[in-house]
Amino acid sequence: MSVEREPILELRHISKSYGSVRALTDVSFRAYSGEVxxxxxxxxxxxxxxxxxxxxxxxxxxxxxxxxxVARHWKSPHDSMQAGIETLYQDSGLAPDLTIGSNIFLGRELLRRGVLGRLGFLDQKTMERRALEELEKVGITVPLSKRTVSQLSGGQRQAVAIGRAAMWAKHVIILDEPTNHLGARQSLEVLKVITAAKEQGLCVLFISHTLPHVLEVTDRIIVLRLGAVVRDAPTTEYTVESLLGTITGLSV
Ligand SMILES: Nc1ncnc2c1ncn2[C@@H]1O[C@H](COP(=O)(O)OP(=O)(O)O)[C@@H](O)[C@H]1O
Ligand SMILES: [Mg+2]
Structure with a gap:
């Protein structure tokens, strides 16, 4: 007898319009921990x-x-963050002139009073050390000491941004085009962080136009067309060609 796993995230019949523009129609899917x-x-x-x-x-x-x-109805993005969901939009949201450690903890003091409260007051040195430890857990080994984000390469920056999301997310990380504008080697760094986050037990939603990256790093692919799910299948069932055909709706 197989045991049903509980999805960590489930959408049921989601629809959304902007005025007369229908953006989403009856979208349903389930997502599980440890899945990209x-x-x-x-x-x-x-x-x-x-x-x-x-x-x-x-x-x-x-x-x-x-x-x-648990059925949820968000009042703001802070609600979803407190429920364990971290979202990284195209722009990484890092402060270029602050150190990596400061970036990791930026804006968390109020939001995560519980976590920081338990740790007590965090001085700068402790913060840098903790940031290093946390980033190492997701496979990031940028030299941290006193470096500001502006001194990092694009790939390192994006890896730090994902590392930060992975560190604070309890359940789900959403990444919107994280390898956009990155070179091949830099993208590889980002894909490694995604895999490490998954191995930590997080569920990762990875949005990308770079289909080889999607095929490489995901376990399952959901294809949206005109606001509806047209295919939701294990990654092994797609090729670049069939994926492209499903995205465009043209037969292959
Ligand atoms: N703020 C908005 N106001 C009006 N229409 C919007 C808005 N945001 C998105 N749309 C429309 O909703 C549809 C879905 O857009 P979007 O979710 O941005 O798609 P994607 O991210 O896949 O490119 C499109 O037709 C888009 O033009
Ligand atoms: Mg978009």
Whole structure:
């Protein structure tokens, strides 16, 4: 007898319009811990609208969202963060002139009073050390001491941004085009961090137009077209060609 796993994130019949523009139609899927899910689709397919629904930027017009089995209705992105969901938008959101350690803890003091409260007051040195330890857990080994983010390469920066998300996320990380504008080697660093986050037990939603990256790093791929899910299947069932065909709706 097989035991049903509980999804860490579940969307049921989510629809969303902006005025007369229908962005999402009846979107449903389940996502599990320790799984990387690719979310792909052409421009305008609804990827950003879907992410914003999950991360609390807006609410759907209809449908339900469950985190760890509990129905949730976000009032703001802070609500979803407190429920264990971290979202990294195209712009990494790091402060270039601050050190990596400071970036890791930026803006957390109020939000995570519980965590920091237990650790007590964090001085700069402790913060840098903790940041180093946490980033190492997700396979990032940038030389940290006193380096500011502006001194890092694009790939290192993005790796630090994902590392930060992985460190604070309890359940889910959402990455919107994290390898955009990165070279091949830099992208590899980012893909390694995604795999490490998954191995830590997180669920990763990976949005990308770079189909070879999606095929390489995901366990499952959900294809959106005109706001609806047109395919949700294990990554092993796709090729670049079939994925492209499903995205565009043209037969291959
Ligand atoms: N703020 C908005 N106001 C009006 N229409 C929007 C807005 N955001 C997105 N849309 C529309 O919703 C649809 C889905 O867009 P989006 O979610 O951004 O897709 P994707 O991220 O896959 O490119 C598109 O038709 C887009 O033009
Ligand atoms: Mg988008």
């Amino acid at each position: 899910i690719g979310l792909v689709g052409d421009n305008g397919a609804g990827k950003s609208s879907l992410i914003k629904t999950i991360s609390g930027v807006h609410n759907p017009d209809s449908g339900e969202l469950f985190v760890d089995g």
